Amino acid sequence: MTLLVSGDRVSDTLVIDRSLGEGAFAEVHRVRHEYLGWQAMKLFKRVASKEETVRMLDEARLLSTLGHPNIVRVFDANTVRTPEGVRGFFTMEYVAGGSLERLAAAHKSMVPRDLVAEVVTQIASGLAVAHDQDPPIVHRDVTMANVLVGYDGTGMRVRVSDFGLAKRADPFTHLASAQGTYAFMAPEVMRNQGYSCASDVWSVGVIAYLLLTNRFPFHQGGEEFSSFSFGRFNRSLLPPSSYNDEVDAELDRIVLAMLELDPQNRPATAQVLGDALRERAEAMAGAAGDSAGDSVGGPAASAGSAGLSGTAGSAGSAKSAVNRPPTQRARRLAEEALELARSPGELDRAADLMEEAVNLSPYLRDLHLSKLTLWRRGVMM
Template identity: 90%
Template sequence: MTLLVSGDRVSDTLVIDRPLGEGAFAEVHRVRHEYLGWQAMKLFKRVASLEETRRMLDEARLLSTLGHPNIVRLFDANTVRTPEGLRGFFTMEYVAGGSLERLAAAHKSMVPRDLVAEVMTQIASGLAVAHDQDPPIVHRDVTLANVLIGYDGSGMRVRVSDFGLAKRADPFTHLASAQGTYAFMAPEVMRNQGYSCASDVWSVGVIAYLLLTNRFPFHQGGEEFSSFSFGRFNRSLLPPSSYNDEVDADLDRIVLATLELDPQNRPATAQFLADALRERAESLAGAAAGVPNSGTSGVSPATGEPPGPATRRPVRPPTERARRLAEEALALARSPGELDRAADLMEEAVNLSPYLRDRYLSKLTLWRRGVMM
């Protein structure tokens, strides 16, 4: 049972619409603002005093200082009375497509290489702004659930969300205390040696490896998710291309660099990771255009493709829910003034189904530009 339910009024302008998700410390609702439309509201569950409320709202204050297209935008922060007492909340932009968990689940096995590379690049770009602060802000909980996938007029836009564990690092050591989600936690964090920007980079590497191979790094098949232990780092880490022949040598190298056990050997901040990914993208683009390439990309100069078979995996038909969302979006788009709502519905649909993404992504992008065709 959530603290607030559909129809509850948060303020004079804000009303609860429906729940979006729930974690140990907070629940997230879609809310309607009387003037600004749909927003997402994060409501803290375990706050009993005004002092604790202010401490929990540190996330909101951190977010408000980081204006970047790959970081979820913050709108407001306040408190609201619930049946359990006063609770802190903040509102942020609503991303209809949902989290990277939804996108990964839609593909079932492995997410296409170029999509993973783009997701990595945009996550790194958002985190780079936090890491560039003085002292750096480290996220400490970069997971599939905390990366949102939406679409605007230029295409896919990834937003890093849930800076609930974010903390400014010590100005001298550039380390922060260790918290986060176990499966995405860097080895040094597990050793209680503190969290750094390189620890955030590790988490991005875990996401990339998981999306490319459908398995966690250093994790053997048949083990339960809950069996993650420090001992797994004694195993050799195979490159993603061992499981996925779409992965080129440069992407192998970049992902493996993020998963170096010694943080000194990883990209020191997300900016270094973003730069490496952009260099790879430029190398691939040059190879596709027939530009000679003496680098180490491992792609064919003639085709711009990685070596090995370039077979396209069969795309499963959409689920009933995804199909229904797409049909509702197409119908709604024909009604005057409903293009934004139609785009939100289609955004959900394309993140639920690779088939619908292939079919309707270009239409969704046009809708986000305000163009109806």
């Protein structure tokens, strides 16, 4: 049972719409702001004062003022009375597509290589802004749940959320909160040697490896999450291409570099990581152009293009995910979006519904992504 439910009034301008999920130390709701529309609200289960809530958000609020497209905007922080007493909350940008967990679950196995590369590049862009502050702002809890995947007029837009919350969260609650946090935690952090920008890079490496292979690095099949102990790092780490033949040698190199056990051997900051990913993308684009120039219109050109495409790659898992029929919920969301888009003034709501649908189903993403990006630009079809 959540602390607040649909219809509860948070303030004069905020009303709870529905629950979006909860973790060990907070629950998240979609709320309707009387003037600003949909927002997301994170309600802390154990934080009671407005002052403490604001302190927890110091870094998130600082980064929000920079207006970077890959960082979630934070709007307000306050307290609300719940059946369990006064609790702190903050409101932030609502991303209808949900977290990276939803996108990954929709593919059920491995996410297409180029989609993974784009996700990781955008995560790095957001973190780079934080790492570039003086002193650097370290996220400390980069996980699949803290990366949100939405769409704007240019296509997919990934946003990193929850900056600074991990270091101020209750230590017991924080470590109990996942299955998640331990699995994404750098070795030096587990040794209590502190966080650094390189620790964030490790967490991004775990995300990349998981998306590309459908398994955690250093994790053996059949083990439960409770087995995520320091001892697993005694195993050798196979490159992602050992499990996914769509992964190229350079992406292998970048992912393995992020997962170096010694932080001194990793990309030092997210900016360094982002630069490496962009250089790889440029090299692959150049190679694709050369291949097309050598075999204009021929079968070899067609095959070369397919091999470099994240949506038309050779890996059977990527193809099967796109061809898999959408779930009933995803199909219903898409149908509601298409119907709503025909009504004047409802294009934003239609886009939100379609954003949910395409992140739930690779098939619907392939079918409706171009339409969604047009809707985000305000263009009706």
